[in-house]
Amino acid sequence: MSSASPSSSAQAARRALADRLQGIRKDARINGRELSARCGWHPAKTSRIQDAKVAASEADIRAWCAACGVEDQVADLIAASRAVESMYVEWKRLRGNGLRSLQESYAALYQQTRMFRFYTSDVVPGVLQTSAYVRAIMARFADASRTPDDLEQAVAAKLERSGVIHSGNHRFVFLLEEAVLRYRLGDAEAMAGQLGHLLAVISLPRVSLGIIPFATERTIWPVESFRIFDDARVQVELVTASVNVTTPSEIGDYLQIFGELQAFAVYGARARALITAAIDAIG
Template sequence: MCGADDQAADLIAQARAIESMYVEFRRRARSGVKQLMLAFQQTYERAEQFRIYEHSVIPGLFQTADYVRAMLSFWARFLSTDSDVDEAVAARLQRQSILYERRRRFAVVLEENALRTWFGNAETMAGQLDRLLTVMTLPNVALGIVPTMIEREAISTTGFWIFDDKLVTLETPSASIEVTQPQEIALYGNMFNMLRRSALYGPEARAFVIRVQGELNRSN
């Protein structure tokens, strides 16, 4: 019986650990989408090494106010939460101040699709691509672009963020998932390195963004 009790205790502990890793957006955003912005505030403040992979959106740290507003307006509607979008936009933009702190480093890999997926209208996307070109000049930001039509080493089915070597976060349509197991974090690190090897950097990446921007301007 003691063995069964021990197993039950272990299962309960594991269930609680899983629950803490999986946090529903609707629960976190009960009082508005601003709470989604504040959820990881301490994580951002503590981390010094950021590794970011996104395949369909521009990372929040690089977003313009108009892009943020378009994205968060969608989430407010989707989650049927209080529409405190203005406050949420301000919170996300305030977080971007960490980009200018020299002790922090940002290694970012974006798929071409992230440059071409609209949040808002053409003017919003043009401004967002301008912002991306500016961010690429920061000395603590290494931003790579993976073209769609190339032979590549790896494909990830979801975006993810690695904070130092302590935490990985990723999102589903309904929840955020927080990974803290060292072995799993190492796997995400390996995936990031494989994705990074397929990316364009420096002048090539900049020229690629300018080309997408030119196509956007010509089509509107």
């Protein structure tokens, strides 16, 4: 797998777009000061855009191309800009309209996807979460942000989306680090209920649930949790942002690491034993 983090990949995409804009300016044989004058803004703005310190807006791109006489490139550059924008989206923006809206925004993607691959090193995957577990996680975000008070509606929206595991022509491959079974998110009753739900999920058709034991000798360490939707998109949740990876080569990296991590997992009776031991440990 590439050593670059999802956030650095997003920054590289921003850098590539900035380089394209700078190349257009150079091809037009004008310097930054002249371009700024033609666009009607301060030269410092041109420098910040070319250095990828700020993102060029769609209006900026149109003005830039007009100043360089390449209006025919506007559509392509705006499409590239939108791709960069969707690649790295700050959580504060995603949650701005409330937790319920955030959950509902994923509904179409989940319905369209046929093959889901989930790797988690921190929490139980969303589509496997019980209502008490979901509520414990979301309560933290509701307390930490200034989003609308819609916790219960958000929990309901997430559980409704999770129904995809019981309907339609979908396949699911879940890969969990054993630590996920031990992290106390919610009270003892919530955790016991969540782990009991995992025991039931193992027997579902079209579902594969693997757990990587603590004691496994491994050559790959736990990485950031990620979700692969078909072979078309990877979503990675960072502390401050959601990263969408759509570049084929990077998706290939995630598919490779997922396959390698699967080799360390246990399934069936051995997975059930790990879950049962975690339930017993709750006391």
